[in-house]
Amino acid sequence: MFGLTREGRAIQACSDRKSVLSEGTEAGREDGKGELGMTELALYGGPKAKSTPFGEGKRFGEEELAQLREALDQNTLFYWSGRKVKQLCAEFAALHEVPYCVAVSSGTAAIHVALASLGVGVGDEVITSPITDWGTIIGILYQGAVPVFADVDPNTYNLDPSSVVAKITSRTKIIIAVHLAGNPCDMDAIMEIAKGKGIRVIEDCAQSYLAEYKGRKVGTFGDFGCFSLNDFKHISTGDGGLVITRDSELARLAALYADKYYHRSGSGRDPEWLAPNYRMTELQGAVGIAQVKKLPGICQRRHELGDRITQGISGLPGIQPHRITADSRATYWFYMLRVNEQELGTRRHHFCEALRAEGIPCSEGYIPRPVYCYDVLTKAQVLHGAGFPISAGFHAAVPAYGEGLCPVAEEVLATAVRLPVSEFFTDRDVDEMVAAIRKVASYFASRRAAAVKERGA
Numbered sequence: 420m421f422g423l424t425r426e427g428r429a430i431q432a433c434s435d436r437k438s439v440l441s442e443g444t445e446a447g448r449e450d451g452k453g454e455l456g457m458t459e460l461a462l463y464g465g466p467k468a469k470s471t472p473f474g475e476g477k478r479f480g481e482e483e484l485a486q487l488r489e490a491l492d493q494n495t496l497f498y499w500s501g502r503k504v505k506q507l508c509a510e511f512a513a514l515h516e517v518p519y520c521v522a523v524s525s526g527t528a529a530i531h532v533a534l535a536s537l538g539v540g541v542g543d544e545v546i547t548s549p550i551t552d553w554g555t556i557i558g559i560l561y562q563g564a565v566p567v568f569a570d571v572d573p574n575t576y577n578l579d580p581s582s583v584v585a586k587i588t589s590r591t592k593i594i595i596a597v598h599l600a601g602n603p604c605d606m607d608a609i610m611e612i613a614k615g616k617g618i619r620v621i622e623d624c625a626q627s628y629l630a631e632y633k634g635r636k637v638g639t640f641g642d643f644g645c646f647s648l649n650d651f652k653h654i655s656t657g658d659g660g661l662v663i664t665r666d667s668e669l670a671r672l673a674a675l676y677a678d679k680y681y682h683r684s685g686s687g688r689d690p691e692w693l694a695p696n697y698r699m700t701e702l703q704g705a706v707g708i709a710q711v712k713k714l715p716g717i718c719q720r721r722h723e724l725g726d727r728i729t730q731g732i733s734g735l736p737g738i739q740p741h742r743i744t745a746d747s748r749a750t751y752w753f754y755m756l757r758v759n760e761q762e763l764g765t766r767r768h769h770f771c772e773a774l775r776a777e778g779i780p781c782s783e784g785y786i787p788r789p790v791y792c793y794d795v796l797t798k799a800q801v802l803h804g805a806g807f808p809i810s811a812g813f814h815a816a817v818p819a820y821g822e823g824l825c826p827v828a829e830e831v832l833a834t835a836v837r838l839p840v841s842e843f844f845t846d847r848d849v850d851e852m853v854a855a856i857r858k859v860a861s862y863f864a865s866r867r868a869a870a871v872k873e874r875g876a
């Protein structure tokens with residue numbers, strides 16, 4: 420395992436640690452070389468590794484405008500009456516070679532609709548990842564079900580199948596496999612775990628459009644694939660979501676759960692079951708049609724750029740590249756490496772400062788804490804003023820949410836460095852990003868080696 424193992428923490432705790440982990444500032448030399456004869460860090464006054472601005476581009480243009488005009492010309496923006504949402508669904512389903520797609524108002528709604536359609540209810544347990552957006556969890560709680568967190572793989576950051584197995588109980592109803600950052604989960608293992616136990620699988624593909632596991636697109640393995648069209652994803656309709664499935668009955672239920680359980684083609688109102696209004700409008704549908712046409716190109720480019728970063732930074736001291744699940748094709752929503760501070764010779768925080776000074780935007784970690792540390796769960800603040808429904812006699816006990824639940828996920832978040840990936844980046848952008856990482860990592864590693872040598876001398 421990479422990163423701060425228990426042993427690593429002990430090393431870190433050693434009193435002599437400060438002597439090899441450099442954090443201070445130092446003056447640059449006039450020749451641009453640091454004290455070890457290496458190119459000085461920009462942080463200390465040396466030349467920047469990234470000298471040109473990152474490539475940018477317009478995500479929305481004439482294609483979206485043309486679709487929007489057609490939507491407005493329909494004289495209705497209601498999905499049931501118009502053609503845009505229907506066309507978006509047909510094209511997205513065809514792209515995934517599945518028969519059904521239902522449009523909703525967000526990725527959160529997509530997961531909620533999938534859970535409701537699979538009959539998840541009070542007291543059921545849903546196993547998922549602690550490194551995800553909170554939107555993965557919201558629907559579980561709204562159904563009165565219990566989120567159960569399995570740990571992740573230290574380098575792919577996706578669910579660790581052995582941890583999933585350890586979390587299964589007689590109440591487990593669903594596994595939500597979150598394909599984080601464009602990287603597919605180990606779907607063979609997850610489908611095998613679910614098989615024969617009556618456990619259904621939902622894939623959270625919000626961050627992983629057109630990613631492939633063993634040549635097959637994510638979202639097509641489980642009972643449902645759920646996608647987000649919020650403004651930060653590979654493609655956007657402002658907000659929105661898509662749910663795909665191969666099962667006609669599940670598709671029928673998803674359409675009902677997305678629209679107040681109204682039978683639009685039949686009797687209309689008088690719903691038999693409680694369901695929210697998660698409808699997508701024709702305006703979003705129109706933008707979505709144009710965006711989906713761009714999706715293969717966007718994903719191909721992100722795939723190339725992300726893999727190019729890995730090639731460029733592999734083998735550096737203290738740097739663990741974002742590992743892609745075996746036999747997979749990632750479409751990088753972001754790129755997340757990990758640092759081993761001891762090997763690197765500096766703190767993650769300082770490493771990020773140095774990278775930013777080189778002209779490379781980056782952030783420490785992803786979400787601030789694993790989602791099981793959020794107040795909603797640790798303080799049982801689910802229903803405003805009314806507490807935690809899952810403790811109200813339907814479930815034996817509220818799970819012990821809080822620090823320590825998934826140690827690997829906690830280590831990942833404490834040691835990860837996130838880099839942006841954009842389809843608008845040029846090869847040069849990524850090469851300069853790689854050069855900056857190499858420069859900074861080599862610099863601190865050399866300083867560390869020199870400090871160790873000096874101490875030994």
Ligand SMILES: Cc1ncc(COP(=O)(O)O)c(C=O)c1O
Binds near residue numbers: 528660
């Ligand atoms: C993995 C994951 N799941 C679910 C969601 C929720 O999507 P939305 O913001 O569209 O509700 C997101 C959005 O950030 C996400 O990244």
